[in-house]
Amino acid sequence: MKAIRLLDPSGLDGIALVELPDPGPPGPGEIRVRLHASSLNYHDLGVVSGAMRTQPGRIPMSDGAGVVEAVGAGVSDFDTGDFVVSTFFPTWLDGDPPLADFSQTPGDGIDGYAREIVVASAHSFTRAPGGYSHAQAATLTTAGLTAWRALVVHGGLKAGDTVLVLGTGGVSIFALQIAKAMGARVIVTSSSDEKLARAAELGADHGLNYRRQDAWGREVAAWTDGRGVDHVVEVGGPGTLAQSIEATRIGGHIALIGVLTGRAGPVPTAALMVRQQRLQGLIVGSRAHQLEMVRGLEATGIRPVIDRTFALGEIADAFRLQQASGHFGKIVLEF
Template identity: 50%
Template sequence: MRIDCEKDTAMRALSVAEPWGLEALEIVEAPDPTPGPGEVLVRMRAVSLNYRDMLMVSGMYSRMAAGGGTITPFSDGCGIVEAVGAGVTRVKPGDRVATMFFQRWISGPPNLDKLSSSLGSPIPGAGRELATFSADGVSRVPEFLTDQQVACLPCAALTAWRALFEDGDLRPGDTVVLQGTGGVSIFSLQFAHAAGMRTLITSSSDEKLARAEALGATHLVNYRQTPEWSGPVREATGGVGADLIVEVGGGGTIEQSMRAIRIGGHVAIVGVVAGVGGPFNTAVLIGNSARVQGLTVGSRDMFEAMCRFMDLHRIGPIVDKVFPWTEAKAAFAAMQGGEHFGKIVLEF
């Protein structure tokens, strides 16, 4: 049921269903939720957009429940705990928390159950004024961050953290290649710079490259001017190649990544924004003994380690654009247009 955004209602939420698409995204009225045993009630302050949210709203997300149904989008949110259910001791009313992308991935390696607990689908997401979550699926956050910045952490920041420090196992002085200037790439740049790594970042915009340089990027490549950007990577590393490439393009960029990675290096595939097809020369992979690993966010333990690092180094997420949550369609249009540097946030 559509409602007037200006009316004073008990609780409102974003909702999308077939036939999908931005025009199908609407604001609906819903009953105020009540936390059950082991749950918390959170009043949302902000959510951030990820490319996954765009796929979900468009009906193109591969992990959406069979048969579709209605989706409450957004995995990444910041809010204030208003009430807790029976048995909850991790947080208390008044605590500011972030929502965990995977509600049941607390620690250890991923498995089917943990990866089947993502917000947005199959679990209703954070795009609502009031929401209940598992108490295990929220975490307190650094006090110095704004609500908007906290909302950027659960997916993009944690993906970058895991790529660099959990799976990549990098050291100061190592070389990291970052593709584009979206959320994961900019977080990777900030983390790598704080840890004393050399970074090479690609973009089609000289203006965005200049902003990346101000954040500590040591090498800049405009991939429209230099589509064979593996060459500058080899040049910057004395012919050795990069230690880690955070691969966000997918089919549109993987060939260059394979040419740019060093022997024994690590390619972390975290996105497919440039397409899912494209060439993949397995002989190159064998020849340089590189590792190619798909990566999907991380655990709550990883998130809390990341927050300690951010607190120590005072790393503030780059929030590029902020929209009222009732203007979610405009925010998605900005994402589609590639207008952002860092993250786009909806504010409640």
């Protein structure tokens, strides 16, 4: 079978398309999946670029979608022919997070889904939403579930709420779609007027170009008549957090899910405290969260926004597009 290996995980030039032996039939509790798609996330970019060190020879990519080819003894959740999508934390089935690292995350601590066939625990997958293509399903593992957990699981999103999403990458566009489907108003920030226009086509109620409006937190608060937003999907980290705090209402919820502006920096703790806001760091979600999300997507009819697809052997070009921030929504590999 064809697969991608990181021969030198310090850069995109170290990505190689290789031939690997067929993994064979599934054992007890396992399923064999013919993979057809994966999608790019900034976590994956960190691994393949060398920013997040991993074992040489690692198969990258945390997201994978395909069809079940065989089912091992004791597996009752799946049948041959089922369309499935991978989970980010295969050992986190329900309840509180059991890990504070990526030691069990495919494409990082263990081999991922940039390959044609995988044999893995049945807990490593859930069913894909009905009617989804493999490419669409492959966007859910990381980006889709992160947005779902931020807004629905921990945010308690409800109709009439106001949501601020930063940027127009995969998580942010999912957050926009989920919020609109549930009756919320949405504000989107971007450095591109073209991307803001595309966000408006998806239902965004207001857009802010942060290149022209440095104090966008104040602008967001003003747009809400001084109240502030109920939820922020905060992907920037230290470089944007102060503005997000200013944009959020007293007692509001900020989901810290990204570090695009850096991994460390000052936090305006006094402002956070006096406004009695809830700042929560989160990374993706559990298998139970993913099962709930799949049902939610089927009920709302949400379909992922895919900017562009690449073949498996074009994975380096796909990551170069991601590095250049040239995408809107998700970038997908199909194979």
